[in-house]
Structure formats: C-alpha cells, structure tokens
Amino acid sequence: MALTPVDTTLKVPPPDPVEEPPKVAREALEAGRVCVNGKPAGPDTKVKNGDVISHTLHRHEPPVTSQEIGIIHEDDGLIVIDKPAGVPVHSAGRYHYNSVIEILRSERGGGWVPRPCNRLDRLTSGVMFIAKEPKAAEMVARRLKERTVHKEYVTRVKGKFPDGVVVCDQPIMQVSPKLGLNRVRATGKTAKTKFRRLAYYPPHDPEPVAANKDRAATPPPAYANEEEGYSIVHCLPLTGRTHQIRVHLQFLGHPITNDPIYSNRRVFGPGLGKSEDNGDRDKEIMERLNNMGKTEVADTVSYRTHLTAAPLVPPGTDSSVIEGIMSREHEAALVEYHKRKGERLSGEQCDVCGTELYTDPGVHELGIFLHAVAYSSDDGDWKYRSKMPSWALPPSGMEGPRAVPDWEPVPEEEEIVIGNGTVPEGMEDEDKPKRRQGDVLVRGVGVVDSEKLQSNSDLLELSLST
Known part of the structure; x- marks a missing residue:
C-alpha cells in the first residue's frame, strides 16, 4: 500500500475495523508485525511517497473439512475439481485461506492464478471448473452463459418423492439478499427444474460406523425431517437462479433434509413452506432467520418435540x-x-x-445434501462426472443405486408439471398449514x-x- 502524504508519522488503520480495533493495530506496530519496505516499523516511523506498508494479520477463520479437493480432469487450460462441501469458492466474509481458490493457490504455488468459471454455494459439493489461463476461462464462461452446458445434481430430500419426472417451473425472487433468502413468487425470475427420484429409503435405525470404504466413516445423524424416510433425487436445473433447486424442492414439500434455511422448522413452521407463493409470512420468516443465523446448520434435534407436537x-x-x-x-x-x-x-x-x-x-455440519454430480456439453463432446456422495448411498442392509445414472429424457406429455397454480394428482397440498x-x-x-x-x-x- 503506497501512502501519498510526505514525512507523515506512521499510523496504520486496522485492516478490518470490526475484528481489529486501534489497540490491536498499535500492538502490531510495537511487536514488529508492521513493515515499511520490508523492514519492521514502529509508531514513530516516518513514511513518504512510494513507501510500501505490509502488515502480518492474525485472524481466526471458520474451520472447513480436511477432505482434499479432488481432481476429476486436468489439461493445459482447465482443471475440473470435485469441491468438498463447506468450503467457499472465493475469499468472503470470515473465510480467506479456507477457500477453494486459496487452497489451490497454496498447493500449486503463490504465483499461480486460478480462475473459477462456475460457482457453487459454500454448503454445496461437486463439479467445478477452474481455468488455468484467460482463454479457457472465457470459453467455459461463454458456454455457461449460452446455456449449452448440461448440469446435473443429486440430493437427499424429505419423504417419498413422487414417481416419474416432476417439473417445477415456479418463478423465484430474492426476498432478502442479506439473509440469502429466496422464495417462489409470481413476480420473480423465470426458473425451471426437473426432478426424478432415484431411491426411497423408509425410516430405519441409525446405522453403526461402516467399514465399507465407500461409505462415510461417521454416518449422518437421524434428522427430524426424515421421520417419514427420505428420497435420493436426481435434479436437472434448466435455469440458474440462486438456490433454485433448494427453493423448488421446498415448494414441492420435499426440502433437502438438512438444509439450514429451507428445511428449518424454526424458520418456516411445521409445513416447511410447502406451496407458499406469497409474501404473507416474509417479515416473520426473515426475523426468525436473522435471529438464528443463516449459516447455522439446522439443529432439528433440540427443537424436534417443540415443532412437531x-x-x-x-x-x-x-x-x-x-x-x-x-x-x-x-x-x-x-x-x-x-x-x-x-x-x-x-x-x-x-x-x-x-x-x-x-x-x-x-463432517455433517459442514454442508448440505446437495451435490453437483455432472456437467456435460449439449453436443455430447465432453462430460465430467463425480462419484455418488456417501450420504446418498443406500443404508446398511438396503438396496439402492451406488452411482447416478445418465439423465434419460421422457416425452413432455409424460412429465408432471408443477406451475401456474396447477397441482397434479398425488401431490395435493393436504398437509399445508x-x-x-x-x-x-x-x-x-x-x-x-x-x-x-x-x-x-x-x-x-x-x-x-x-
């Protein structure tokens, strides 16, 4: 950082006024953690035009998983990674070094400049593109913008999801950017997602620690939203709205079971926001969400009896x-x-x-059950696929898919469309409060x-x- 005043006594403002008050900044000066032109400086050091001031900052970042960032594919211009859940893509808020970009930079050398081409929410895992050079970044960004890239996700949702291909085309609006809250609204932006159930697992006793190397070492806890069992669902987003899959699943009455926002009974009540498409409860919902903190994974155990009876x-x-x-x-x-x-x-x-x-x-507090399992080009030229996440594998003693199959399209007349006020048979809103x-x-x-x-x-x- 170059200062314009000439012969001014060094007064270093805190890099973050919230985390580092003036007292801490002075202590940093006295401890020699502030340098001018690479040499330790004190409170009385004089600075002049062109001087460079550096500051060694002490900070605490939220913990992230120790799981490695997997490499699915790498060539001269592009790296396709398997992002772990709970790790943000960019430096943001309290996260800096604990981000995908900084972790990769640390592993490959500080001079390397990673260029992320697509973005996944911090809580979401799966396929991501990191360009090594500008041309590759521009190519991937252009294809994503032109919607010539086919995206597939897998998730774990509340209850038994309907048979067949379910299409939700309800528009989505950002209700509160600060809280990260998005809801179905008639005045929102066009959004469309296709869903297909891969498996349904009825309620069962929590399984013991598994010896199978393909399974998680610590199985997820029994969530209150899985009292009626859960479904593994294949998702095909045809638009790219923020939280699109999460919001559409909530609207259908099958939210992601451990979603800290859209599957939180403390925020939405027993009905979990099923079929809600107006703003009657927005103020109340935002108050609750603000009180609990949007990044907090839903603690359904503490509130279980208080929200179901x-x-x-x-x-x-x-x-x-x-x-x-x-x-x-x-x-x-x-x-x-x-x-x-x-x-x-x-x-x-x-x-x-x-x-x-x-x-x-x-490990189950660091993310949600939503995984970007595959990206492919519409012309069939390439496809990059991740493994089925451990939380989507069949429970011990049950049969079910261990890999996500290719999405097989069906004729439009066979799709179950949820939109424009229509509710197909078998999905009536009987339990809406x-x-x-x-x-x-x-x-x-x-x-x-x-x-x-x-x-x-x-x-x-x-x-x-x-």
Whole structure:
C-alpha cells in the first residue's frame, strides 16, 4: 500500500475495523508485525511517497473439512475439481485461506492464478471448473452463459418423492439478499427444474460406523425431517437462479433434509413452506432467520418435540393460554440449544488474541445434501462426472443405486408439471398449514393447529397459575 502524504508519522488503520480495533493495530506496530519496505516499523516511523506498508494479520477463520479437493480432469487450460462441501469458492466474509481458490493457490504455488468459471454455494459439493489461463476461462464462461452446458445434481430430500419426472417451473425472487433468502413468487425470475427420484429409503435405525470404504466413516445423524424416510433425487436445473433447486424442492414439500434455511422448522413452521407463493409470512420468516443465523446448520434435534407436537390442552382453550405454553416450551428449547452449542467450546484460548476456541464441527455440519454430480456439453463432446456422495448411498442392509445414472429424457406429455397454480394428482397440498378459528401463530414456532390439541387439565391449570 503506497501512502501519498510526505514525512507523515506512521499510523496504520486496522485492516478490518470490526475484528481489529486501534489497540490491536498499535500492538502490531510495537511487536514488529508492521513493515515499511520490508523492514519492521514502529509508531514513530516516518513514511513518504512510494513507501510500501505490509502488515502480518492474525485472524481466526471458520474451520472447513480436511477432505482434499479432488481432481476429476486436468489439461493445459482447465482443471475440473470435485469441491468438498463447506468450503467457499472465493475469499468472503470470515473465510480467506479456507477457500477453494486459496487452497489451490497454496498447493500449486503463490504465483499461480486460478480462475473459477462456475460457482457453487459454500454448503454445496461437486463439479467445478477452474481455468488455468484467460482463454479457457472465457470459453467455459461463454458456454455457461449460452446455456449449452448440461448440469446435473443429486440430493437427499424429505419423504417419498413422487414417481416419474416432476417439473417445477415456479418463478423465484430474492426476498432478502442479506439473509440469502429466496422464495417462489409470481413476480420473480423465470426458473425451471426437473426432478426424478432415484431411491426411497423408509425410516430405519441409525446405522453403526461402516467399514465399507465407500461409505462415510461417521454416518449422518437421524434428522427430524426424515421421520417419514427420505428420497435420493436426481435434479436437472434448466435455469440458474440462486438456490433454485433448494427453493423448488421446498415448494414441492420435499426440502433437502438438512438444509439450514429451507428445511428449518424454526424458520418456516411445521409445513416447511410447502406451496407458499406469497409474501404473507416474509417479515416473520426473515426475523426468525436473522435471529438464528443463516449459516447455522439446522439443529432439528433440540427443537424436534417443540415443532412437531401441539401443547396438551383442551380444544377451545383461550389462544393466549396456548401461546403462553408454547412460548415457554420454545424458550426452554432455546436454553437447551445454546447449552449444547456451549458444549462445543474446547476450553482453550488463542495464545495471541485470547479468543475462545471451539472444537472442530462434525463432517455433517459442514454442508448440505446437495451435490453437483455432472456437467456435460449439449453436443455430447465432453462430460465430467463425480462419484455418488456417501450420504446418498443406500443404508446398511438396503438396496439402492451406488452411482447416478445418465439423465434419460421422457416425452413432455409424460412429465408432471408443477406451475401456474396447477397441482397434479398425488401431490395435493393436504398437509399445508391453514389458519382456522382458534389457531395460534407462535413466534419462533409457527401455526399451532387447535384441532389436534388434546386434553390435559393439569397442564392447563399449571399454565393458568403461572
């Protein structure tokens, strides 16, 4: 960094005012971590035009997986990688060195300039193109822009996904850029995704640690959204809207089971946003999402009972009583949740800045069940494919696909189209929460169905006395 003032006493502003206050910057000067023209400088060092100031910065980045970035293909101009879940592509926010670009740069030498051609969300894994030189980057970018590249994804969703090829062409709008929230809206941008179920696995006991080398060493936990089993679904996005697959699956009532946003009952309530295409609840949803933090993987275990069962009170009970009970249950869940988060602290502190250090997160907390499994050219000239992710493999003792097959098109008349207000037979919105007389909207929980309330006079008496 060159400074224009001449013979000015060195005053180094913190690189990040949020993370590094002036006191820390002064300590860096006194410790010799600030250099002028490569030599350590102090608070009284004079700088002049053309001087270069460098600063060794101490910072903590969120942990990412230790899984290597796989190489699917490499030639003189292009690298096709298999991106692990949980690693951002670019330096962003608190992530810098823990990003795909910086990891590759570190592995191949600081002088190498990687040029990412397509982007995957931090939580998503799979096929990515990294150009080695500008011409290759321009070629791939042009083909992606012209939509001559065929993209395929595989995901794991709630419940039993319908048979056949399901097409969702609901438009998508960005509701909150800050929170990363996108929803189906009639005024949104055109979006179209095709889906086909590869397998359905009914509810089963969590499997023990697997010895099979193709399976994850630690199987994912039992998610509350998989109480009715889960499906492995092959996805074909025909447009490229942000969170398109995730939003369309939520709208269809089959969200990705561990999606921290679109499969979060604390945010959307028991119905998980199925078939919602208006903004009636947007303000409430954004408040909840803002309170919990958008990057936090859904902790369905803590909130499981509080979001799937209504309080045990007689039908017709005053709504304020019901809301009081639900609010207390919700607060209890919050206490338990934060207690569990606190247990992740390692008990150690950073020797340099005193920051409390957390234990490393589990592998299933670093991503979601969405994997970019293949990219190919429309003319059939090339295709790059990744392996089936471990979370999509059949559970122990069950039969199912161990690889994603090629997408086989079907005649348009055989496709099940979800759009323009149409709901095909077998996908009626029977479980969408509806407002009825006596129903209560509880902050942080959602709509409580008074028709399902049961008698419990002791609990009612307790609620009235508190």
